[in-house]
Amino acid sequence: MSILTPLESLPSKDTTLIGDRIVLKPMKEEYADQLFQVQNDSIWDWMFLGPYNNVEQYRSDLKSNSENNGIVSFVVVDKATDKKIGQLNYIESVRQRLSTARF
Numbered sequence: 001m002s003i004l005t006p007l008e009s010l011p012s013k014d015t016t017l018i019g020d021r022i023v024l025k026p027m028k029e030e031y032a033d034q035l036f037q038v039q040n041d042s043i044w045d046w047m048f049l050g051p052y053n054n055v056e057q058y059r060s061d062l063k064s065n066s067e068n069n070g071i072v073s074f075v076v077v078d079k080a081t082d083k084k085i086g087q088l089n090y091i092e093s094v095r096q097r098l099s100t101a102r103f
Contacts, residue, residue: 013072021080024088027066027073032059034084035075048091065089 017024036055044051049065052058065071069092076086 013066017074019079021078022085023077023079024074025077027062027075027087029059029062029066031075031084032062035087038085048089 014026015024016026032055036052036058039051041051049061050058052061062073065073071092072090074088075084076088077083078085
């Protein structure tokens with residue numbers, strides 16, 4: 001898979017991916033409270049959104065991402081504890097649609 005792989009080739013928004021130690025589940029805005037608690041300043045160095053001053057800002061972006069057909073978001077769940085420990089985003093980057101504008 002290339003960075004320029006069309007969105008149609010990426011996992012669908014309702015896909016669950018199960019690994020040895022983690023599970024990737026479709027992101028839901030209801031996960032905002034738990035995920036907001038696990039953030040720290042250094043995670044925003046490489047993120048295209050954030051940092052967030054409060055959980056409501058974060059929840060708003062989760063909702064926007066879920067409605068955006070160019071983003072497929074997953075919550076990362078620790079299999080041993082069933083805790084939500086992170087977020088993973090696949091972002092469509094078809095050359096014709098690349099932009100410096102915020103999603």
